[in-house]
Structures are given as structure tokens and as C-alpha cells.
Amino acid sequence: MPWEKSFDEDVALDKAMQVFWSKGFDSASIADLIEHTGINRGSLYNAFGGKHSLFVKALLKYDRENRQATLARLEALDDPKRAVGEFFDNIVTSTLVDNERKGCFLFNTVLDSGTHDAQVNEIVANGLREIEGFFRRSIEVGQARGDMPQDIDPESKAKTLLALALAIRVLGRGPYTATALQTIADEAKQLIA
Amino acid sequence: MPWEKSFDEDVALDKAMQVFWSKGFDSASIADLIEHTGINRGSLYNAFGGKHSLFVKALLKYDRENRQATLARLEALDDPKRAVGEFFDNIVTSTLVDNERKGCFLFNTVLDSGTHDAQVNEIVANGLREIEGFFRRSIEVGQARGDMPQDIDPESKAKTLLALALAIRVLGRGPYTATALQTIADEAKQLIA
DNA sequence: CACTTTTTGTATCACACGGTATAAACATGC
DNA sequence: GCATGTTTATACCGTGTGATACAAAAAGTG
Numbered sequence: 117m118p119w120e121k122s123f124d125e126d127v128a129l130d131k132a133m134q135v136f137w138s139k140g141f142d143s144a145s146i147a148d149l150i151e152h153t154g155i156n157r158g159s160l161y162n163a164f165g166g167k168h169s170l171f172v173k174a175l176l177k178y179d180r181e182n183r184q185a186t187l188a189r190l191e192a193l194d195d196p197k198r199a200v201g202e203f204f205d206n207i208v209t210s211t212l213v214d215n216e217r218k219g220c221f222l223f224n225t226v227l228d229s230g231t232h233d234a235q236v237n238e239i240v241a242n243g244l245r246e247i248e249g250f251f252r253r254s255i256e257v258g259q260a261r262g263d264m265p266q267d268i269d270p271e272s273k274a275k276t277l278l279a280l281a282l283a284i285r286v287l288g289r290g291p292y293t294a295t296a297l298q299t300i301a302d303e304a305k306q307l308i309a
Numbered sequence: 310m311p312w313e314k315s316f317d318e319d320v321a322l323d324k325a326m327q328v329f330w331s332k333g334f335d336s337a338s339i340a341d342l343i344e345h346t347g348i349n350r351g352s353l354y355n356a357f358g359g360k361h362s363l364f365v366k367a368l369l370k371y372d373r374e375n376r377q378a379t380l381a382r383l384e385a386l387d388d389p390k391r392a393v394g395e396f397f398d399n400i401v402t403s404t405l406v407d408n409e410r411k412g413c414f415l416f417n418t419v420l421d422s423g424t425h426d427a428q429v430n431e432i433v434a435n436g437l438r439e440i441e442g443f444f445r446r447s448i449e450v451g452q453a454r455g456d457m458p459q460d461i462d463p464e465s466k467a468k469t470l471l472a473l474a475l476a477i478r479v480l481g482r483g484p485y486t487a488t489a490l491q492t493i494a495d496e497a498k499q500l501i502a
Numbered sequence: 503c504a505c506t507t508t509t510t511g512t513a514t515c516a517c518a519c520g521g522t523a524t525a526a527a528c529a530t531g532c
Numbered sequence: 533g534c535a536t537g538t539t540t541a542t543a544c545c546g547t548g549t550g551a552t553a554c555a556a557a558a559a560g561t562g
Contacts, residue, residue, distance in 0.1 A: 140422065142335065146550060156510050158552090167550065226483045227420045229333065241484045275489055276496040279476030286475060290419045291434045296468055303469040339520060349540050351522090360520065 125163055128153040132164075133174035137221040140228045141171050168233070175239055178221040183243050187250050196254035197263055200277070200308055203250075204301040207281055211288035211297060220285040227286075244278065251277045255308060264308050273307060280304040318356055321346040325357075326367035330414040333421045334364050361426070368432055371414040376436050380443050389447035390456055393470070393501055396443075397494040400474055404481035404490060413478040420479075437471065444470045448501060457501050466500060473497040 131153040135144050146167060150157055164170040186206065190199040211219065218224070222243045225236065251274035258264030281304070284297050324346040328337050339360060343350055357363040379399065383392040404412065411417070415436045418429065444467035451457030474497070477490050 143422065145548080147548085158511085158554095159509055161551075162508085224420070227417070227479060229336065229482070237484065244484075272492050272496055275492050276473070279480065279493050280469070280472055282479060283472030283476045286420060286479065287472065289422070291430065291437075299465050299468050300472050303465055338518080340518085351541085352539055354521075355538080 128155050128160075128163070129170075129173055129177060132170055133177055133221070134218075136171055136174045137178065137224070138216055138218045140224060141167075142228065172235060172239070175221065175225065175236065179239060179243055182220075183222060183247065187246065191250065191253075196258035196261070197308065200251065200254050201305050204281065204284070204304050207284055208288075208294075208297050208301045211285065212294050217289050219289040220282075223282050223285045224289075226282075247281070248274045248278045258308065268308070276307065277304055321348050321353075321356070322363075322366055322370060325363055326370055326414070327411075329364055329367045330371065330417070331409055331411045333417060334360075335421065365428060365432070368414065368418065368429065372432060372436055375413075376415060376440065380439065384443065384446075389451035389454070390501065393444065393447050394498050397474065397477070397497050400477055401481075401487075401490050401494045404478065405487050410482050412482040413475075416475050416478045419475075440474070441467045441471045451501065461501070469500065470497055 132149050135148050135152050138144075139148065146157070146160075149167075149170070150160060153160065155163070160170070164173060186203075190203055193199045193202070207220070211217070222240055225240050226244075252270045255264060255268065255270040255273055259266055259268075259270070280300060284300050284304075287300075288297055325342050328341050328345050331337075332341065339350070339353075342360075342363070343353060346353065348356070353363070357366060379396075383396055386392045386395070400413070404410070415433055418433050419437075445463045448457060448461065448463040448466055452459055452461075452463070473493060477493050477497075480493075481490055
């Protein structure tokens with residue numbers, strides 16, 4: 117069998133992810149994807165099966181390599197308060213370091229009202245659920261170890277922290293300054309201090 | 310001069326506002342606008358001058374009739390803590406009462422990355438600035454009157470409250486339940502209790 | 503050199519977009 | 533009734549969209 121390997125499929129998917137991340141599903145055109153992946157129109161359809169299918173693959177890749185990887189790293193610290201603190205410092209610096217100001221691909225997709233597809237919604241909802249779960253577990257362990265206040269409700273506070281994380285990402289795409297974002301992040305950390 | 314009055318221009322603008330509010334600038338097509346306003350294609354261009362111009366008029370109308378009106382009403386209460394509390398209860402109920410789950414037109418526009426126009430950005434940025442200002446003034450007055458904690462920084466807390474308000478509106482468009490939204494709102498109120 | 507498979511370059515399709523133009527229908531003022 | 537200006541109903545125009553089709557070029561294997 118000749119030529120069983122193709123171009124580099126994973127780097128192409130990564131490029132496509134950047135495009136969807138930056139522009140969203142609707143605004144990203146096939147022309148954009150072709151240009152940034154560098155591969156040909158036909159090859160793109162042959163390898164990924166179409167725009168929507170490519171979007172799902174890109175979103176899953178982001179969820180795996182960013183959200184899952186980050187949460188796993190922070191949970192491995194085995195230091196809940198520091199983990200939450202790093203989470204917020206991380207999203208602030210991630211926001212600022214990206215001069216495209218793309219924000220978070222998952223959070224962006226929540227708002228892309230056009231992409232309301234059951235599969236996509238499930239990926240996003242699951243991502244939010246797991247981030248909230250990370251906060252809740254961190255608070256529970258922190259309380260058990262006595263370095264977080266006992267009078268806060270882990271469930272409620274976890275939702276609030278998720279809300280603040282989302283807001284930082286969203287406001288970071290708009291006109292908010294670096295110091296304003298850090299201010300919110302510091303306030304978030306204060307909630308469990 | 311014959312026929313100096315036309316159809317009802319303001320109710321048409323209101324309908325157009327609903328469309329842009331629900332779908333955003335890009336996703337709202339001229340066909341949508343014609344269908345929901347009930348006026349003719351030519352009349353729409355004649356009266357409002359085009360899609361972008363119509364969008365700006367709709368956004369300004371929303372800002373005037375919703376944001377400005379709400380903030381003015383709450384500030385007139387002359388009871389800062391209750392004003393902030395009502396603000397958050399209000400956005401939760403507003404979110405739930407709308408079965409279209411449109412969220413907040415201003416916040417939605419922050420994320421519509423396509424509409425990055427200087428004029429539109431100014432309207433949105435000004436709206437956010439004034440909401441944050443409302444929170445800051447409320448906290449300052451509340452502290453002066455002794456019914457809010459003295460150890461919180463009005464500037465920081467105001468940013469945090471704005472962040473939470475935005476998050477409630479955004480998450481309300483997605484998969485979050487009524488109780489989850491109310492939980493975040495209650496946590497927001499706790500921040501200044 | 504064949505043979506097979508992938509990639510590439512175009513060409514094309516049907517459709518939707520925002521916007522413009524045109525002509526008929528219409529309501530008012532003289 | 534006639535003139536004036538508005539609304540309506542269409543018909544376009546140019547462009548961009550996602551998607552498909554197909555011939556030619558390229559690459560690895562026998």
C-alpha cells in the first residue's frame with residue numbers, strides 16, 4: 117500500500133483550532149481554515165469531513181489539551197488554596213499573553229449562539245461542570261485541612277468562582293485592562309482565603 | 310407636503326432591537342429584520358440607512374431604556390444595599406422571564422467579535438463603565454452610612470460585582486439552571502453584606 | 503517503470519448575504 | 533384632478549458561503 121501517511125494531520129487540526137478559537141464557528145470561513153492550515157480544500161474535507169466535524173474535533177482538542185491538562189496539573193499540586201490561586205493567575209496571564217485576545221475557547225463557544233448543536237453543547241457543558249467540580253473539591257479539601265474558612269458553602273462558592281473565571285475571560289477580550297482583570301482575580305482568591 | 314408621517318418608526322426600531330438582541334449583529338439578516346419589523350425592505354433602508362446604522366440605533370435604544378432606566382430607578386431608592394440586591398435579583402428574574410434567553414444586549418455585544426466598530430465599542434464600554442460606577446457609588450455610600458463593611462475596597466468590589474452580573478447573564482443563556490443563577494446572585498449580595 | 507493512493511488546483515453548484523433600483527399603489531395638499 | 537412624497541412589491545447585482553466533482557501532479561511501493 118503506497119503512501120499510507122498524509123501531511124501532518126494533527127498540526128493542521130491545531131491550526132484549525134486557532135482559527136475557530138479566534139473567530140468562532142460562524143465567522144470562521146472555509147477560506148480562513150484553508151489559509152491557516154495550509155492544506156488544500158479537498159484534503160480538508162477528506163481528512164476532517166466538513167466544517168462542523170472539524171469544529172468538534174478542534175473543540176475536543178482544546179478541551180483535552182487545555183482544560184483537562186490544566187485541571188489535572190493543578191489537582192496534582194495537592195494544595196487546594198494554591199491550586200485555585202494559580203488557576204486565576206493563570207487565566208489572567210493567559211489572557212494577557214495572547215495578543216489576539218481570543219479568551220477561552222470553551223467560554224467563547226457558550227456565547228456563540230449559532231453553534232447550538234447537541235454535541236457541542238455537551239462538550240461545553242461538561243467542561244463547565246468539571247471546572248466547577250474542581251473548585252468544589254478544592255474548597256472541600258481546603259476546609260478539611262483547615263486552611264480555608266469553614267463557613268462557606270463549597271457548592272455556592274464553586275459556582276461563584278466559575279462565574280468570575282468566565283467573566284475575566286470575557287472581559288479580557290474586550291476593553292478591560294490588565295490591572296482590572298488581576299483585581300477581579302485577586303478578589304476571587306479572597307473568597308476562599 | 311403630503312404624507313409627512315410614515316409607519317410607526319419607533320415600534321419598528323423596537324422590533325429590530327429584539328432581533329439584534331436575540332441573534333447578534335452578524336447572525337441577524339436583513340430578511341429577519343424585515344420579517345419582524347413588518348416594514349418593507351426599501352422602507353427599512355430609507356428610514357434607518359442600513360444594517361449597521363440600524364444596529365447602533367437599536368443598541369442605543371436598549372442602553373437608554375434598559376440600562377440607564379434601571380440604574381436611575383435603583384439609585385433613586387437611596388438605599389445602596391437594597392439597590393445592589395435588587396439589581397442582582399432583577400437580572401436573575403429578567404433572565405428567567407425571557408423564554409428566548411437573550412441575556413443582556415450590551416453584554417452580548419461585548420462578545421460579538423464581528424461588530425468591532427469604534428462607535429459600538431464606545432457604547433458598550435460606556436455602559437459597563439456606568440454599571441461599575443453604580444456599584445462603586447453604592448458601596449461608598451453604604452460604607453459612609455455604616456451598613457456595609459468598612460474593610461472592602463469599593464473599586465475592586467465594584468469590578469467583581471460587574472463580573473458576576475456579566476457571568477449570570479452569560480450563563481443564563483447557556484445550560485445553567487434558575488437555582489444556579491440565583492445562587493451566584495446571592496453570593497454577589499453576600500459580598501457587600 | 504508501472505501501480506496505487508493522496509494531495510493539489512480549479513471549476514462549479516446552489517444558495518444566502520447586504521444593498522440598490524425601479525415601478526406601481528397610496529395618501530395627503532393644492 | 534393633479535402634484536408630491538412614501539410605502540410596497542419585486543427584481544436585480546455582486547459577492548461570499550459551504551460543499552462537491554474531477555483531472556492532473558506527486559509520492560511511496562512492487
